[in-house]
Amino acid sequence: MAYVAIADRDHEIEHHAPTTFITKYIWSQDHKVIAIQYAVTALFVGLVALILSGMMRLQLGFPNSFSFITPIDYYQFITMHGMIMVIFLLTALFLGGFGNYLIPLMIGSRDMVFPYMNMLSYWVYLVSVIVLLTSFFVPGGPTGAGWTLYPPQAILPGTPGTDWGIVLMLGSLALFIVAFTMGGLNYVTTILQARTRGMTMMRLPLSLWGIFMATILGLLAFPALFVSAVMMTLDKAAGTSFFMPAVMSMGENLSHEGGSPILFQHLFWFFGHPEVYIVALPAFGLVSDLLSTHARKNIFGYRMMVWAILAIGGLSFIVWAHHMYVSGMNPYFGFFFATTTLIIAVPTAIKVYNWVLTLWQGNIRLTVPMLFAIGFIFTFTHGGLTGIFLGNVVVDLPLSDTYFVVAHFHMVMGVSPIMVVFGSIYHWYPKITGKMFNQTLGKVHFWITFLGTYAIYLPMHYLGFLGVPRRYFAMGDTEFMPESAFTLNQSITISALIVGAAQLIFLYNIIVSLKKGKDAGPNPWQATTLEWQTPDTPPKHGNWGPELPVVHRWAYDYSVPGYHDDFIPQNVPADATPATSEHGSDT
């Protein structure tokens, strides 16, 4: 029995806009409000993690100067900084924030398919954040096991926060996974099943392809984290031995016996590596749209970009053990994972070339979003190249657990996605608020952040080659560390504090512009995608007024010869334009 698509039933459905303050702004089921709730919560908790990183840098740059940072604090800061940034900021912001906002608008739908579940998703996410932050205030403080939470140390006395912190961390992760699943099922189903007339999969803006694939990765990868969280909680609370081998702790034999710590590492990285792409793929997608729009050129190789996203998503499930070369697993296993890791560089490189070719001979407008998008190409290429070092077993072994690794992953999945986050917030800010932000402040924010990034992370590569180990509270007097390593550490700290403080410019800009910004108009960037063609700015409940839009072309008709504008929105009928666009009638 064929099922009639929503786009063809739109007239039969009654739409009820919420009327009270609470249903409009708090218990809201509107995807746009939920998106903003997600984004604000994620940015807030990200700010906490940023402050933590500042504290760590203070200690590393100027050891023995700050009595309020003890070794225990330091480990707790490391752990919370990593976990918050990866999961509670980036995952939540890209999928809960941008995913929620952009999916229904870009596909021409009125909302997510299950708005009520979408609302629950946010509130469970909020609870998970609160549980996580609660651990700062319990006896013993948050866990200091490192964001990878490796057993046995994660739950043994001696590691900070083994009483309460670790349990709250695991509980918070489990809640986050529940929240993500409720949201993620919505995103996937909405993209597949609720597109408007004419919106084929191959006409989706790349933003949505990135978010779509990332959500699928999340739905398949988070189960491994969920399972390991359950088992570690049992190991901690019920005395089971899933991950715990026979251990002597403080001179006593513990009751654990026969468990497998390596099992945890496999489960964790079966989640952890796709997680890298859960963060990276939405960034890839969003940055493609930013580059194309502000270079006034169609994205180079759209189909290849889509296939690259799918290939990266598939491959990301068979590379996880490259995080475990030094875990003691079989070296032949490492050979397999080194190979797959290098293969994944192929689709990734295709994407980078296509971004650069999109810029080539484009009519580049150096707006604030464009600056961040170009900055992303630099930082991502840089971090990707060091990834090739670390993907090879023999090169990885000496570099393992040094600052080279810290530099690599901060460039590739810290700074690069954050560049896209800033670029995308600036890009869609006029649509979300109806106001334009202050361009000058935005550019100042970009240059400090971009140059500061290199001031922070370039020296870390050198520290890594020297063999300076990561996660150490203080280096003390060691022979292999020259004086320059210590002065570099000071300079890194000063740069980090400046970059951290510069984020206040961003906050100031987006908050003050809410009131004082000029009216942006419906389509300030002259973009083609559907979200810029809404009847109201910001879009009202239901997004489209009485009629759903109809899509007649792909998302990248920029600078089509013979048309009076240098962009043709997706909902402009085919016969209103010159037939020069090869992709206009492409399915």
Place this chain on the structure above:
Amino acid sequence: MSEAVMTDTGDVLPGGAKGIVADFAADKQAFAVPWGKAMMWFFLLSDTFIFGCFLTSYMTVRMSARDAWPVPSEVFALSFGGEPIPLILIAIMTFILISSSGTMAMAVNMGYRGERNKAFWLMMATAAFGVMFVSMQAFEWTKLIVDDGVRLWSNPMGAAQFGATFFMITGFHGLHVSAGVIFLIVIGRRVKSGFYDRTRGNYEMVEITGLYWHFVDLVWVFIFAFFYLW
């Protein structure tokens, strides 16, 4: 069919093998199914990975355990006055759960035929089978805990991981069955009250419930094979 087709937006779609691709990538929707059904499939895919991770972990832990693993045919034997019969309880439990899939399938059929009452009673029969299954599981747990002294963290018959994995995984599955029973009762009441006649005039929700129920059954087959037959 290999001719090209024109859509209502004036686009020309290819025929043949390219047409299959075009169908999947067509506008409006990728699958001609209700949202809830598509979403349930995605959820079950995700849940498959949860159970997959649980079972893989169980196998790893069983191999890394230092003490001997208890012999399933002895541990799970039950005596009715005479010789202990191996796996008898679990055979009955499995039979009950598989039967419940049968009644569920009939309920889906009755739902689509619009026979509300029959669909309701078949769903209740399914829920009753589910309750029986969970009750027998509780009986099995009681025997292990009280008679054999197996705990989550220890096991007098050998490897401590036996108790840990067994209680964790069958417990997690039991929670799924219990959730399914609640799901069946909620949807069954709506079927009986004519809720779906009033709202959308179809009974796809019965089928969506059924998808979940069959999935929980299928998972049990794997748990049964890995825990009781290995």
